[in-house]
Amino acid sequence: MVLVAKLDNALRLSAVDRKATALGLTIGQPLANARAMLPALKVVAANDPADLKLLTQIADWCDRFTPYVALDGPRHLLLDVTGVAHLFGGEQTMLDHIRNSLQAQGLALRGALAGTAVAARALARYRDGVVIASGEEEQAMRPLPVEALNLDGLTTHALRRAGLKTVGQVASRKRSELMARLGAVTLDVLDEALGGSAKPISSRKPPPDYWQEQNFAEPVATEEVIRFTLKSLAVALAKILELHGQGARRLEAVFFRADGAVRRIDIEMGAPTRDPLIIDRLFHAKLAMLSDPLDPGFGFDLIRLCAVHVERASLEIINLNARVNERAEINFLIDRLATCFGSHRILAFQPYDTHIPEKAWVTVPAQHAQASKLLWRKIRKAKDAPRCPLRLFARAEPVDFSTAQHFVWRKVHRVVTQCEGPERIAMEWWHHETPQAARDYFRVEDNEGKRYWLYRNTATSQWFVHGVFA
């Protein structure tokens, strides 16, 4: 199996598994080449964001060992464990622990521990699992190939071409000699690799968090207090959010019980929101809906309200246009209903671009409905009667024409006085295994002034009523 990504305008392999490597595929090879070699190759598109997400998750998990966890390129994590190793039973034990835990989660990894980041990175790659005491880096690094220094490709190439193929060979050259040719950066890396100077690692930045919390001297338990607390937290949070021009799409309320238990409750909004009123009402609805009530036990001593997912939201402008407010009201209604019944059960119609009348819309979860790029098609021209009825029958109903002027629908005899058509609509041939006949639609008015949308199946000549004009 291989992963592919677009590079230099061609699909190239970006990762290859063991079996593919054994069959001679290499990273950077064009996909077309690889496929010519192995037509049965399993190809999956590389998903860098997903890789990054996974790495970030692993980094999150590593937070338990040290606060200093850094993402190092797309595939590496650096942990600064200065002063914390003893908490986990010493360096070797800690390394083994991390390895075992991650392997238990189905991840393959290489790791090493050394006095500097460069050395640790190199050793992880070439001597998986070693722990090198501070001061012994040079000895450990010297036999490694120059690639271990992780210098840029040109520098590595230059060193190899000069015959300096191990870290030791490079280290044995004069500093001035290297300085003049490869620059200070290379020297720095070399120094660090050999345990000389160490750069601090830059830890991951915590994601911008918006949260408010309230401590209680006495644990609180009553619903009123809880609701009041949430409301005041929402007001405070709204201020911060407004300051940053953000609105929340998801909010989480965390209730810390006096005995240590934690309850979390979240609500989701269709549009970024920071209106405390809305937040309050949504939480209220959610709490009321809970099948297992929020058990306060001896009461909560801390309640925290976090905006888990925020999006940019412009300043709310009070708009006197009723339609805009109407829209806001509807959004709020959707949020409330979704909070109660689940997002997937509150649906909205959206237009769907097709000629087939009964397929001209789809339903989507209302909370997640993006504003459709399609517009509802106009069914009437200015100063004209509608071309098709607003409402269609779920199932077209057969009618019988006794003569050209008379038909029977729902057992009632009707007399055609006016008729226009046909509008011929062919079926979507690519959806059907066998060809489907086109329909000829007619707008028909009877002697009682009722208007029908009739169609005739052009193959069978059967007639149907598809809808009536109001």
Add this chain to the structure above:
Amino acid sequence: MSAYAEIAVTTNYSFLRGASHPKELIETAAQLGHTAIGIADRNTLAGVVRAYAALKELNGSTLRLLVGARLVFTDGTPDILAYPTDRAAYGHLCRLLSAGKLRAPKGECYLALDDLLKWQDGLLLVVLPQNNEEQKEPEASFWNKGLIQGEASNPSSKHFPRDLNSLLATLRTHAPTRIWLGVSMPHHGDDQRRLRAWQKIADDADVPLLATNDVLYHCAKRRELHNVVTCIREHVTLNEAGHLLEANAERHLKSFNEMKALFHEALDAIAETIRFADRITFSLDQLKYNYPDEPIPKGKTAEQHLHDIAWQGAEFRYAGGIPDKVRAALEKELALIAKMEIAPYFLTVHDIVSFAKSQNILCQGRGSAANSVVCYVLGITAVDPMQIDLLFERFMSEERKEPPDIDVDFEHERREEVIQNIYARYGRHRAALAATVICYRPRSAIREAGKVFGLTDDVTANLSSSVWGSWGSQLKDSQVRQGRLDPANLLVARAVKAANELIGFPRHLSQHVGGFVLTQDRLDECVPVGPATMKDRFFIEWDKDDIDTLRMMKVDVLALGMLTCIRKAFDLIRAHEGKSYDLATVPREDPAVYEMLQKADAVGVFQVESRAQMSMLPRLKPVNFYDLVIEVAIVRPGPIQGDMVHPYLRRRSGKEKIDYPSPAPGMGNKDELRDVLSKTFGVPLFQEQAMKLAIVAAKFSADEANGLRRAMATFRNVGTINNFKDKFIGRMVARGYEQDFAERCFKQIEGFGSYGFPESHAASFAHLVYISAWIKKYHPAAFACALLNSQPMGFYAPAEIVRDAREHDVDARHVDVNFSAWDNTLELCTDGTLALRLGFRQVSGFREDWAKTLATCRSNGFDTVNVVARRTKLPKRALIILAEADSFQSISMDRREILWAVRRIPDDDELPLFAARYVEEQLDEEIAPLPLMPLSEHVLADYQMLRLSLKAHLMFFLRDLFRSEGVMSCAEINTARNGSKAKCAGIVLTRQMPGDAGVVFATLSDEEGVANVVVWPKLVETFRREIMGARLMLVEGRVQRGEGDVVHLVAERIFDRSHELHRLSEDEMQSLVAHTSHRHPRDVRTVPKSRDFH
């Protein structure tokens, strides 16, 4: 009276809008009994000649073709059909479209109503308001762009009418009695109502209503394909397309009765179509072609002038007196030319060729008329017609009255000079390139159709990759299965079906490689002319076939790499050996040259250097010029598919009796084929012979033969060639020929279909074969040098050319800062021979201007790296490349030390303050020596930088390893016993999969030579990965010695041993094994890329 003319027909030359070929529409219209059909494509006349030709093929049809265009405007004006009434009006339409095209980017045409008003004289105009109520807004940005580029005098909205009424009124004031309102009944529900409304508008404006069906395809079934092309155009899938698609399948050609039923309320609109058609007197027959008269001096006729210069030329060519045979032939040819009134054609070609000669640009003509005495004495070709006995009139059929076909090849690097001269001499309004219609081929068709059906890129890539070669006519189920997809899967099946229909559909127009159309009158009144992608290039809307159909003159100004090479070789020979040659003065029929070719010693020789040709040479054993003509023509799909190669070889070597198939007694002259086939021992090899067979043996009429020739000439008509099959074979058998012979002859004709190769072309090519072989034989250093300097061309990579030169005792010398120029050069050795000095053009990443700087700063030579840096001020990158390429050898330092030293030179982006300090200020440094570079790493580095190494072959370092496995060298394979089992390993030079046969030919190279490997189709699937991927291949198989000592290793097992190359340098091993390292792009190409042809 049941009469109807469909006026609004869109063909597939309205790219991705029409869904039927012009031919299909014409045939359907004729079947329906229409009085006339009006072809009107979107702002183009590209499809009308096809329609014209299709109608001509329908002998006796009463259908009339109306030629027009559908004008689509950028200013919001509804579409208007424009039909010229006469030749002058047709010129206006062409001018109008040309104007729109010239102000738009390639392939577009921006028109405004004012353009039409300017050129409306004589045009019949049918306004076609949109049927859909949602009229598009004018695309302002487009139009503005057009204004900026176009003629400034374009007050676009002066006349811009707000509504239909005022549009009609405006048009009527400009073109009274020439305006119609076109109306169609598309089954949109309100058809009748709209008809009534428009009837009123028309009456108010006093404009007749014209019935049409606004046709997009010839039959209702094509709706599916129309949906598909619409999606391709709009870049959507069928599921997303929605209202971009037509609601129904009504826009096809309809019969009179159907139209009558639709328009029962306005029958006059139907009758009006006939009145409309009757107003038009223009037909494409009236396009009368005039030759340009530039080359003819005042006061002389073309015939006189041609006569004069031809005899002058003859005196020059035959300095010792014109042989009687030539005299007679020339007189005969001139008489024929005069009779056919084509003297100006020869004069024009002569004119172009004379210019090239005056600029010392080599050129050579080929094509049916090129091997005439006239062309020889005019200097258009250097093939002495006495050397090859071609009958002039055989290729110049008097009945056809077509201009002869002469293509002229020029040096590929200097063709542009010739083209610019043509523009300068004839003017851009009279000279333009022909178009090439780019059609959907299997690969592009399945890729785009797959997208439309929502197949993922992966699946379509899979499907299209299973199509080997792009000329096959249809996608077969087996190919779908090869792409690991189920042909029964509905989605896949539909995509494949759509793709199959799409194959052969025109996709866009592109410029022909070099076919110039020259006219005496304005070309843009004959056909619309538009800009090409290349700046200042223009091309017309018709392609080669269209031009043929209309009997216009076209001169192919083509580029040929070998001519560049030959000219460079001649220059080198003149400069270094003081001897001057040209194409006509190289000594002819030198036995040593033929001897060399018989041994298949032909690397670099024109045409005969491919694998197939090289294995033919020792079997054919050419001894004279005509043998070369056969050699060139025989290794082609035609003779191969017709199974004519082996019979020919057997007869030639005397193993088979030469006889001539003859008809049954009483069916005609029993020796009728002797004339046709005597030159080739009774086996038809050339395209002309196949044609002649059709006429003589199958009794094809001139018209039928012409149709066959057309079907043969274009792959698009692969379908139509089968129409001739039964006729051809049936008639031959009926006349007493053997079924088998007839079938083989026809197979051959089919083979010519894809790569026709007439004797006259072969003769011109054979001449270049001889000349390049002669240079190779007598001036191997100059030959190799010229070949390298003309790259990219030919079949072999520089490494093979250099290696071949060294095998011919040419001393090849490495690139060096003190001796090399940009081009490869020759150096005089102490023993008086010439050595090849590689030039900087061989060094990857080095630039020509750097090489120039280096040469100008060289003076008495460089003695240190610092001197080079200081004097040339080349960027550090250039110096590093030089060092990497080991080009400081004359400064006699180790490559490593030079590299290490070069890197010490300060970077280019120096602060101005320190600029003065530059290099000389650097103090010497005392450093410890670097580790020695092993030879294998040197070789590898050479390959990376130059794609070749003079130090050793890569395989040299692996020989011990392979020896221990019992692997033979390539040289040993070539001397091994027939049928013996053998193993061979080498760097893969070429792999080829000719035709559909599925056989793969590979060439392996090692330090001792090359070996030829054949992989039969069965094995190809098993070892696909190895065949396609290996750079170093090990093949186990059996040695097969064929006729004339051709040795093949027939593969039984194949191994990819590319990883052995990593052994050569620890370096490479590391960079490949270490999975995280990011490799420098230079490292990737460990060995020269082998060239793949499939």
